[in-house]
Amino acid sequence: MHMPEQLVIRPPSEAKSLLIRVIRGCDWNRCLFCGIYDLFGCAHSLRTLDEVKADIQALKALHGDCFETAFLGDANPLALPADFLVGILTTLRAQFPRLNRVTAYGRASSVWKKTREELAAIHTAGLDRLHVGMESGSDAVLRLQKKGTSQNQLIEAGARVKDSGMELSYYLLLGLGGQALWQEHVAGSVQVINAVKPHFVRVRRLWTHPASRLGEKIAAGEFIPQTPEGTIIELRDILKDLDAQDTTFTCDHANNYIQVHGRLNDQKTAMLSVIERFLALPDDMRRNHYESMPSVI
Numbered sequence: 001m002h003m004p005e006q007l008v009i010r011p012p013s014e015a016k017s018l019l020i021r022v023i024r025g026c027d028w029n030r031c032l033f034c035g036i037y038d039l040f041g042c043a044h045s046l047r048t049l050d051e052v053k054a055d056i057q058a059l060k061a062l063h064g065d066c067f068e069t070a071f072l073g074d075a076n077p078l079a080l081p082a083d084f085l086v087g088i089l090t091t092l093r094a095q096f097p098r099l100n101r102v103t104a105y106g107r108a109s110s111v112w113k114k115t116r117e118e119l120a121a122i123h124t125a126g127l128d129r130l131h132v133g134m135e136s137g138s139d140a141v142l143r144l145q146k147k148g149t150s151q152n153q154l155i156e157a158g159a160r161v162k163d164s165g166m167e168l169s170y171y172l173l174l175g176l177g178g179q180a181l182w183q184e185h186v187a188g189s190v191q192v193i194n195a196v197k198p199h200f201v202r203v204r205r206l207w208t209h210p211a212s213r214l215g216e217k218i219a220a221g222e223f224i225p226q227t228p229e230g231t232i233i234e235l236r237d238i239l240k241d242l243d244a245q246d247t248t249f250t251c252d253h254a255n256n257y258i259q260v261h262g263r264l265n266d267q268k269t270a271m272l273s274v275i276e277r278f279l280a281l282p283d284d285m286r287r288n289h290y291e292s293m294p295s296v297i
Contacts, residue, residue: 003053004083004273005047008040009075011131011169011202012252014103018059018096022088026075028107030146033135034175035074035212043154049084053091062096069101071229078106078130082118088097089126103129103169108149111157129167130200132157138188141177145214151188158196168198174234175206175226182226186234190241197244205231207295227259228290229279235260236275239268257293
């Protein structure tokens with residue numbers, strides 16, 4: 001029996017989703033802070049449309065039509081031609097008619113290269129949501145981390161996704177500017193989120209594997225990581241200046257030092273109160289909390 005290929009990683013929100021590998025690894029794979037595909041020994045390569053369709057048919061044979069959500073990986077299916085993605089989505093929707101949500105990762109630079117007509121066609125074929133690694137809205141931080149995008153591109157790409165009818169989920173990495181650029185990180189990220197008003201902002205804390213490119217810079221003294229408390233202050237200052245009505249703001253990952261969840265702007269005050277109450281705790285309680293938190297990808 002044909003066995004479908006497995007993904008390397010997926011968003012936490014896709015834990016119960018049917019997983020379809022559309023592309024292997026990451027076509028960019030230069031971000032200093034990441035290196036996940038190197039750590040897992042997964043080089044970037046393309047798959048054929050027939051290979052992906054065969055996987056979809058195998059998944060149907062294995063599981064039947066029991067999924068309500070599906071996720072396309074690995075890192076950036078949006079780098080593929082629009083007609084390729086339309087072919088995959090059409091097959092997926094035909095084999096799994098119960099699906100009410102299909103999502104994928106997509107780099108802002110790849111989304112930006114797609115025309116509005118192409119993005120609309122991809123959505124019409126069945127892609128409902130894009131998970132995009134914004135990470136930071138600061139050009140200085142994006143350049144430092146070799147993210148391969150810019151503040152303007154993040155804003156333009158985000159607007160195109162929303163115009164296509166798809167939901168947009170932006171990921172934000174606390175601590176990405178280190179101690180040197182944290183204020184730029186905060187200010188730039190607020191600018192992008194306020195301009196785009198994505199449907200979701202999903203917050204993570206930067207965790208650096210010692211063998212990653214950024215880990216090497218830390219060891220050489222070229223990057224000074226943000227302190228645990230510094231990431232909480234970043235979270236507070238970003239949230240304080242957000243004006244993005246109807247955006248869901250969530251710390252939905254196990255490595256966050258503090259968890260706040262809510263809908264902007266109505267629940268912003270309540271989320272800020274959670275952060276301020278934590279920062280008002282005695283020093284030893286906050287320090288013990290930081291030391292108890294896991295460091296995970």
